[in-house]
Amino acid sequence: MGIIKEPNPVKFFIAVLFENTSVLETMIPQLEKEFGPIQWRSPIIDFTHTNYYQEIGEKLKRIFLVFRELFDPADLARRKILTNQLEIQSGDAQKIRKINLDPGYFDGGKIVLATTKNFSHRVYIGKGIYAEATIRWEKGDFRPFEYTYPDYGSKEYRPSLIQIRNLYREDLSQSHTNEVV
Numbered sequence: 001m002g003i004i005k006e007p008n009p010v011k012f013f014i015a016v017l018f019e020n021t022s023v024l025e026t027m028i029p030q031l032e033k034e035f036g037p038i039q040w041r042s043p044i045i046d047f048t049h050t051n052y053y054q055e056i057g058e059k060l061k062r063i064f065l066v067f068r069e070l071f072d073p074a075d076l077a078r079r080k081i082l083t084n085q086l087e088i089q090s091g092d093a094q095k096i097r098k099i100n101l102d103p104g105y106f107d108g109g110k111i112v113l114a115t116t117k118n119f120s121h122r123v124y125i126g127k128g129i130y131a132e133a134t135i136r137w138e139k140g141d142f143r144p145f146e147y148t149y150p151d152y153g154s155k156e157y158r159p160s161l162i163q164i165r166n167l168y169r170e171d172l173s174q175s176h177t178n179e180v181v
Helices: 021-035 073-089 158-175
Strands: 010-018 038-041 061-071 099-106 110-115 123-126 129-138 141-144
Touching: 010 021, 010 073, 010 158, 021 038, 021 061, 021 073, 021 099, 038 158, 061 158, 073 099, 073 110, 073 123, 073 129, 099 158, 141 158
Parallel strands: none
Antiparallel strands: 010 061, 010 099, 038 061, 099 110, 110 129, 123 129, 129 141
């Protein structure tokens, strides 16, 4: 039998899809108000992997916003609900959102994303929210699962994901928690 213990805190980030940079810059202070200061912004990456987000725009960009404070992974559902509310507030008069906010975290072994959509590989975490281990850290690199979103498995995202991992390792070692991964 295993011993029940609390998990280490995790590194929170939001993967943002947007077309208009001014919408992103308007959103950042709201995100910092909810989640604290941003520690690192990834380079902006062209998003060409799906047209699912057409209501946001045609020439979409992705940026990862990584937040300074480590957090309890049990808080992911609440954070997803907040980001959904912020997406709605970003909408125009027709209620069409102008930004997509995908909250997630890195815990040393995997990137976990929150979603409102259930599927066979997702786990319910409460309040109408599911979690998905999107990509794993194994043998010195990020490795996709068969269901990993194509963009997260791409070479374009690898440097950003590695930077999230590096920030987590630094912050975890400074927080004097149980283990450094």
